[in-house]
Amino acid sequence: MKFFIDTANLDQIKEAQNLGILDGVTTNPSLMAKEGIHGEDRVRQHYVDICEIVDGDVSAEVISTDFEGIVTEGESLAALHEQIVVKVPMIKEGVKAIKYFSDKGIRTNCTLIFSAGQALLAAKAGASYISPFLGRLDDISTDGLNLIEEIRTIYDNYLFDTEILAASIRHPMHIIDCAKIGADIMTGPLSAITALLNHPLTDIGLEKFLADHAKNK
Numbered sequence: 001m002k003f004f005i006d007t008a009n010l011d012q013i014k015e016a017q018n019l020g021i022l023d024g025v026t027t028n029p030s031l032m033a034k035e036g037i038h039g040e041d042r043v044r045q046h047y048v049d050i051c052e053i054v055d056g057d058v059s060a061e062v063i064s065t066d067f068e069g070i071v072t073e074g075e076s077l078a079a080l081h082e083q084i085v086v087k088v089p090m091i092k093e094g095v096k097a098i099k100y101f102s103d104k105g106i107r108t109n110c111t112l113i114f115s116a117g118q119a120l121l122a123a124k125a126g127a128s129y130i131s132p133f134l135g136r137l138d139d140i141s142t143d144g145l146n147l148i149e150e151i152r153t154i155y156d157n158y159l160f161d162t163e164i165l166a167a168s169i170r171h172p173m174h175i176i177d178c179a180k181i182g183a184d185i186m187t188g189p190l191s192a193i194t195a196l197l198n199h200p201l202t203d204i205g206l207e208k209f210l211a212d213h214a215k216n217k
Helices: 010-019 029-034 040-053 067-078 092-104 116-125 134-139 144-158 172-181 190-197 200-215
Strands: 002-006 024-026 057-061 084-089 108-113 129-132 163-166 185-188
Touching (some): 002 190, 010 040, 010 190, 024 185, 029 040, 040 057, 057 108, 067 084, 084 092, 092 108, 092 116, 108 116, 116 129, 116 144, 134 144, 134 172, 144 163, 172 185, 172 190
Parallel strands (some): 002 024, 002 185, 057 084, 084 108, 129 163, 163 185
16 A cells, blocks of 8 residues: 655655655645645645655646646646646546546546546546545545445456545544555545554553663663
8 A cells, every 4th residue: 555645744744755654645725725835836836845855646736627727737737747646626627637638648636536436437537546535424424435445346347547545534544444445545644644653562562672671781
């Protein structure tokens, strides 16, 4: 399973990169605004700054919702850096744009996926990634993990190359559950990733090892 971090915070991205487990970054206009990144030029430069930290793919989201606007904006984003993946919303015009980008060799991440049917359409159009929003489904008492399991079955049935990027991850068990059912990638906050490090028996064991070592000095 690949690990992406969902943020626009450069310090968190650097920390995840230094941990040695980071495969990519996803971000969006809301996350940019949270970091005080406003204005087209600053946002575009921030994407480049992120690409210079990580080795893997960086999803950069379009704002437009019409075909021509998505294409124009997406081509401009893709030209910023070879690691950029154009993040396109799951709407009719978005699916059309994904097909256009696919034919042009521009990689895409179809975002805001909430059903297996949407995931099937995105894969048919040639999306590189799809982002089912696990946590947001859980928020409305719907089984987000079941959706990922359904998508995995469909993609395996027809050998789609589209990768399942489990998004809206909220806690470490989301990561483990997604790994068990075959999501290709998870993306979430650094806190969910680093929480995988923790176990009380590890702490107890390390404390004992250190205590025994101190006695032997």
